[in-house]
Amino acid sequence: MAKKIIRIKDIAKAAGVSIGTVDRVLHNRGKVSEDALKKVTAVLKKNEYKPNLIARTLGSNKAYRLVTLLPNPEQDPYWAFTHKGILQAENEWSHYGVSIVTCVFDLQEKKSFEEAAKKVLKLKPDGILIAPIFYKEALPVFKTFFDKAIPYALFNTHIKESNAISFIGQDLYHSGRVAAELICIGQKGPGTFSVLHVDEDLNDSIHLLEKEKGFKDYVNEFYDGHSVIESLNRTSSTDFSFKKRLATLLKKPDLKGIFVSSSRGTATAASFLKSHGKNGIRLVGYDLLEKNVEYLNSGVIDFLIHQKPQQQAFEGISCLVNHLIFKKSPQPINLFPLEVITRQNMPSYQVESINYHPQGTSILN
């Protein structure tokens, strides 16, 4: 009944060689004669040999050093979640000999990113997880990783030219579409909609423009009535003209909704809207940051789209672990669902857990 498990030993016997030889072909560490190789591979294939990964990690008593490169978690609650996910992952994988070192940089300082990247390399990691939020600065960094043949995974921000083994994050264009959809539900007549970019350098943050594009496309395709879309951005917290421009916007009688393109800006926008008076203006932003949850509960924010920073980081590490330890080739792109948070379903998200498994490459359709 119980189908027998085939061990290396069995393969060796069947092929008429020693287990050492089988091991060598399995890991192609050379030193195998043509003849032996042929025989072993044949037997391997015939029996559909699958290594026991449990035994593998026990046997090779290796330690893996992973390094993550991300914005300083103390600077921003979004990245604090990310960091939490990293710690979680370390905890989960420590049994497999995985240790993680985190290198942080300043969200506003591209220089500090480059310096942190150097630090990463000095640590001689076996794998790297990186949040490449500065496009231009990231490219040469990728190159150094690549040249040293260190596998690296991206999360949060996708850079196609990166050569990374995987990207973990969301589809930003569709994220914008979802935001627009939520803003349009039940609305009619002529409407002004606004996209707010708060404290982001749009030159370097192509990704936010992706969201904007999705937003605009949806409104243009589906909005039931004449619509105008205004884009407003605050370049820094000391950008005083922003307040004025926002005030002007809020005065428009047909303003129907505001979409804030980042988790950081969401609460900022909410506080403006609150003091101005909500007047039925729908507000959609990102993530379950504490402030955002409060504004959602009090009705200032209508919807949040959950980017799951914690889970992204966790998955990022897990991806590297799968690659390094379990030799599973990761999906090149791992897109998270665009989860919609409302006042009523929000509590059900706050107890959510991360669950993982070593051979976690199972994909569902």
Place this chain on the structure above:
Amino acid sequence: MAKKIIRIKDIAKAAGVSIGTVDRVLHNRGKVSEDALKKVTAVLKKNEYKPNLIARTLGSNKAYRLVTLLPNPEQDPYWAFTHKGILQAENEWSHYGVSIVTCVFDLQEKKSFEEAAKKVLKLKPDGILIAPIFYKEALPVFKTFFDKAIPYALFNTHIKESNAISFIGQDLYHSGRVAAELICIGQKGPGTFSVLHVDEDLNDSIHLLEKEKGFKDYVNEFYDGHSVIESLNRTSSTDFSFKKRLATLLKKPDLKGIFVSSSRGTATAASFLKSHGKNGIRLVGYDLLEKNVEYLNSGVIDFLIHQKPQQQAFEGISCLVNHLIFKKSPQPINLFPLEVITRQNMPSYQVESINYHPQGTSILN
């Protein structure tokens, strides 16, 4: 730097006993003198010994037989998803010596449930995962499991008196609230809302009434205007009066929304609404069944709440595995988030994956 890992051997040495003795106290298999026990436990505690679970599963070459009891997957796409999750789980855990046998019963036949339950017992399982959709019939079944000291977990339907080690599913009351919230977005004025129960025996399905309650509570608390809530149920597919009653309902000029309480009924209701003419009547139902996705895409259904049947089943098995193999006490209640599916975010859900980890008890807040 790298903090040393403490093995049984180390504990034994520190306590001045053999590893055999340490093992005995770890698993309290008796045969340990007062004295030794005291010493070992002291050392254990002092060093915060944590067993290497990897080595554990390798060492004890045990096989675990799990059995699941659920409605016939061929009968209903919802349960087909569930079954997929089971297969997935088997695949994931097979490395740890886990095998799973599935026993199915007829959704409409309580008798067949009881018979299937008997079959389950005959298989002498080490653990059981059960979808106890028939309340009254389930109670005695739980008792037989309990009497034989077989650990069992519930999913899909919560029965508080079950004595199960865990329940995996959703909070139905809040599910109803979320549905109501979605139906109310952007609506105003006097409105009739309807809750549809399609093909469910309400006597035995207290859980659907939970959803209805949540729905009603929300509307009464928050709806902006006078509201009437009508509850309609079809007891079987041959309940011809249902069609008439539904037609009457659909004629109401102020009908603003319909909430279908189960995944199965969702497409049925959608087809009715489609042929009647949508007329701005909002429709909220459950799950990403193929038909539902179609109706969502074509605009007949406005929102789906995702119950994640596949993930529920997967988690259920994982819960048992954690309990049996990793000796981790599971959370007694594992509530999934109430995920809102819209036309725009739906595609991002269709590539979703299940990720798991052996020590998967990590909880995030």
Place this chain on the structure above:
DNA sequence: GTGAAAGCGCTAACAA
């Protein structure tokens, strides 16, 4: 009660 020893499937160092 206790300890010694074999073995789980695999890796890696070493001898041949």
Place this chain on the structure above:
DNA sequence: TTGTTAGCGCTTTCAC
């Protein structure tokens, strides 16, 4: 180029 062997940390059996 090959085969042998000693572990990895834990379980389990079997003598003492």
